[in-house]
Every structure is written in C-alpha cells, then in structure tokens.
Amino acid sequence: RNYAEAIVETVREPLIVLDKDFHVKSANRSFYDTFQTSPAETEGRLIYELGNNQWDIPELRKVLEEMLPQNTSIQDFEIEHDVPAIGHRTMRLNARHIAQKGSGTQMILLAIEDVTERKRMEEILRESEVSRRLCSRVLAAQEEERKRVAQELHDGIGQSLASAKFRVNSILEQLVKDGGETGPQLLEAILPILQENIEEARRVQLGLRPSILDDLGILPTISWFCREFQKTYSDIRIQTHIEIEEKEFHSLLKTTLYRVMQEALNNVAKYSRADLVDLTLRKTGDRIEFIIQDNGQGFDMEKVLSVESTKRGFGLTSMRERVEISNGSFAIESLKGKGTAIRASWKVPDTPL
Ligand SMILES: Nc1ncnc2c1ncn2[C@@H]1O[C@H](COP(=O)(O)OP(=O)(O)OP(=O)(O)O)[C@@H](O)[C@H]1O
Ligand SMILES: [Mg+2]
Structure with missing residues (x-):
C-alpha cells in the first residue's frame, strides 16, 4: 500500500482514488496543487460535491457509474468547465478499477489531465x-x-x-x-x-x-536573369555558385526563389552601390540554401525595419513572407559598410503544397 501510494504521489498528473460509491479515498499532491484545494476539503467527500459541485457533470456521472457494474474503463474522456481558481479548462479523464486483494474492495483510480494548453496550441x-x-x-x-x-x-x-x-x-x-x-x-x-x-x-x-521559369526551370532562369541584370547594370558583377539539381525544386519553391532573387538583386541595384554579388544556391545535408550577398554599403537594419521607418518598403517583408509560406526560414544580415546578405533555406524533402 505504501508502495502504491508513493507511486500515486510522484505522478505529475492529478490523480484521485475513489471508493465504489465515488467518495474520495485519497488524492495526490498534484491534484491539490492544480485545483487549489486541500485534503480536508476533499477526502471522504463525494466526487460530485468537490469544489462547489464543479464535478457534477451528467456525462461524467454516467460514465463513472457504468464502470463498476459493466467492468469498463474510461479512456480520454474530455470535459470542459470553469475551475474557480484557475479558469476555463479542458480536462481529459482516464479511469481504471483497482481491486484490492483479500478484502475484495473495489476502487477507482481517476487521472485528470489538463489539456487546455495543448488544445489551444493545436488550434x-x-x-x-x-x-x-x-x-x-x-x-x-x-x-x-x-x-x-x-x-x-x-x-x-x-x-x-x-x-x-x-x-x-x-x-x-x-x-x-x-x-x-x-x-x-x-x-x-x-x-x-x-x-x-x-x-x-x-x-x-x-x-x-518569365516563360523560361515554367518552360525550362529555375536553374536556367537564374542564369538568364543574371545575364539580363548584368546587361542593365554593367558595373555589377554576379558570381553564381549553383550546387543543386533542377529536380530538387517543386513549383512553389521555384516561384519563391525567383521572386526572392528578383527583389534582392533589384535592391542591390537600387541601394547597395556594390560591384560584386555572390549568388549561392546549394544543397547541404537536408537543406536547400539560397544566399545573395553583396559587397555594398549595407544598411542599418534596426532603423530600416523599425515600425516608424519611412524607408520600409514591401520588398524585404514580402521576401520573408514568401519564404515562410513555402516552409522555409529567412534571414537578413546587413552591416553598414560591409554589405548585405539575404539568406533563405528550406528542408528537403519537403512536401509540395
Ligand atoms: N542590398 C541592399 N543594400 C543596401 N540597402 C538595402 C539593400 N536592400 C535593402 N536596403 C535598404 O532597405 C530598405 C528596404 O528595402 P525594401 O526592399 O523592403 O524596400 P524598397 O526597395 O525601398 O521598396 P520596394 O521593395 O517595396 O519597392 C531600402 O530602402 C534600403 O534602404
Ligand atoms: Mg525593394
């Protein structure tokens, strides 16, 4: 009995032991902590009366009262109610018989799991x-x-x-x-x-x-775009490092890469005063990485990205949104005088949307 009690006491979930008439024989510390009550207010009382009748729920009565005669158990039975000290909660109940050797006394072990947070997160x-x-x-x-x-x-x-x-x-x-x-x-x-x-x-x-994106794919499109870009901005050189195959890209990812490249390079042309851009697209381990780095004048990220900034355009935000919608992660690094890097990466294999 001590052994069993020690177990009940150490379990983190609130537990109560009921006799066959649903009176509380004992409860563990977690129960008292969770429901902000004491053994004096709990032991010996009918479960339905606890905490101002808060457990007096018709469905709970029904399942509990069927348990002993029908020899059933309760599994993941959810109840929702307002617990005075802690607010509106969703509880998941599990209950089993315990038959005591010798005496033949029947008891019920009832475990109460608070799943409010979990359900909220799931939602x-x-x-x-x-x-x-x-x-x-x-x-x-x-x-x-x-x-x-x-x-x-x-x-x-x-x-x-x-x-x-x-x-x-x-x-x-x-x-x-x-x-x-x-x-x-x-x-x-x-x-x-x-x-x-x-x-x-x-x-x-x-x-x-560009039709080339749909007709030939992202890799030819990148080469083509970089060529066109350098024709227009002849004092910016682009070095590309492509270490990945076309088959790694699903259609959403192709579009995302294209739009990110377009915006990042247009920003380079508009603001950076760079003369060199490194464009890297590679697969490392289980990630696809896309990095566009310039050697220009950089910018003060805190200032530009702050809410009251007047320099704040749509470009940087929309790049981030596109990358995140396609399940990737996005980062900007920029230092005044040191240039700017746009980094996006995705996990592969990724399920196409
Ligand atoms: N490569 C870069 N080098 C230097 N400054 C940059 C670079 N990229 C962005 N910036 C700075 O960040 C600001 C915000 O860029 P963003 O692309 O979000 O907006 P925008 O280009 O001004 O407008 P939009 O993209 O909506 O046409 C720019 O105004 C510029 O000051
Ligand atoms: Mg822009």
Whole structure:
C-alpha cells in the first residue's frame, strides 16, 4: 500500500482514488496543487460535491457509474468547465478499477489531465496551417495571372508593335528609294517611339513571370536573369555558385526563389552601390540554401525595419513572407559598410503544397 501510494504521489498528473460509491479515498499532491484545494476539503467527500459541485457533470456521472457494474474503463474522456481558481479548462479523464486483494474492495483510480494548453496550441497550429495554405494558394493564383498577362502582352501588344515597326520600316525604305524629302523624316521620328514601346512591353513582361521559369526551370532562369541584370547594370558583377539539381525544386519553391532573387538583386541595384554579388544556391545535408550577398554599403537594419521607418518598403517583408509560406526560414544580415546578405533555406524533402 505504501508502495502504491508513493507511486500515486510522484505522478505529475492529478490523480484521485475513489471508493465504489465515488467518495474520495485519497488524492495526490498534484491534484491539490492544480485545483487549489486541500485534503480536508476533499477526502471522504463525494466526487460530485468537490469544489462547489464543479464535478457534477451528467456525462461524467454516467460514465463513472457504468464502470463498476459493466467492468469498463474510461479512456480520454474530455470535459470542459470553469475551475474557480484557475479558469476555463479542458480536462481529459482516464479511469481504471483497482481491486484490492483479500478484502475484495473495489476502487477507482481517476487521472485528470489538463489539456487546455495543448488544445489551444493545436488550434493555433491548425489555424496557422490553414492561413499558410490559403496564402500559398493566393500566391499561386497571382503567379498564374501574371503568367497569363505576360503571355497576352507578348502575343498581343508585343506582336502588333513589332509588326507596326516592321511596316514603318518598309515604308521608310520605299520613300527613301522614291527620293521623297519630308516623308522619311516624319516616319523616322515614329521609329524610336515604337522601339521604346516594344522595350517597355518586354520589361513589363519580364517583371510579370518569365516563360523560361515554367518552360525550362529555375536553374536556367537564374542564369538568364543574371545575364539580363548584368546587361542593365554593367558595373555589377554576379558570381553564381549553383550546387543543386533542377529536380530538387517543386513549383512553389521555384516561384519563391525567383521572386526572392528578383527583389534582392533589384535592391542591390537600387541601394547597395556594390560591384560584386555572390549568388549561392546549394544543397547541404537536408537543406536547400539560397544566399545573395553583396559587397555594398549595407544598411542599418534596426532603423530600416523599425515600425516608424519611412524607408520600409514591401520588398524585404514580402521576401520573408514568401519564404515562410513555402516552409522555409529567412534571414537578413546587413552591416553598414560591409554589405548585405539575404539568406533563405528550406528542408528537403519537403512536401509540395
Ligand atoms: N542590398 C541592399 N543594400 C543596401 N540597402 C538595402 C539593400 N536592400 C535593402 N536596403 C535598404 O532597405 C530598405 C528596404 O528595402 P525594401 O526592399 O523592403 O524596400 P524598397 O526597395 O525601398 O521598396 P520596394 O521593395 O517595396 O519597392 C531600402 O530602402 C534600403 O534602404
Ligand atoms: Mg525593394
């Protein structure tokens, strides 16, 4: 008996021992601590009367009273109620018979687990999972839409501008052959306007979603983007270190990588005054790592990222959000005068969303 009592006493979960008429024979310390009560207020009393009848719950009565005659046990029976000293709680009850040798006395051992916190955490996790999935669906729909607009732009406005330019050119050649004077001049003035519009349409199209991403994959897209970037910003050199294969990327991850690269490199061009960028994409162990590091002037992260900052744009925040929605982790490191590094990483194998 001492042995059994010692066990009951050391268990962290609140436990009570009831006799066959549901009077409390004893309870452990954890029970008294949890429910802020004492042996004097507890022992010898009917369980339903404890703590101002707070255990007088019809469902509990039913399961408890069926236990002895039907020789059943109670497993993970959940009750919710307000415990005066500690507030609204969800308890999980488990109960077993104990038959005492010799005397034939029947007893019930009742364990009460407070699962309020756990249930709350589960709920929070479930909600954040739901919103993560929702976000990633919204982002996917947005990418789909951008792809569609890019195609429209290419096939519609892009094509007709190109054909208008071609025609103007032909007319111009003809007029020059015919020896006209003012006609060619007038037409010539239209050409740069057309050319500008063709380039503008192309720029908008590239910002939307390049078809190379869907047609060839992320690795060719990175090489292509870096080439285009260096054409535009000829004083910035990009060194790429790619140590990973295309098959490691699912579609959400490809898009995320592309958008992060786009934003990070645009920031480098806009603010860093760097002349060298290191772009690393590799698999190390079970993680995919993506690092974009520049050797520019860096920035004061605390200032820029503070709530009242006027420099705070959408770029850094949206990179973080995209990475987190795709189950990755994200970090920015920047030191004034030392450059900036954007780091994102994902665990593989990862389940595609
Ligand atoms: N590579 C970098 N080097 C130096 N400063 C940077 C770099 N990247 C970001 N910054 C600083 O951080 C600020 C916030 O960047 P963020 O991308 O969030 O916004 P933004 O580029 O100003 O606007 P948006 O991205 O919404 O067009 C920038 O204004 C700039 O001061
Ligand atoms: Mg930006």
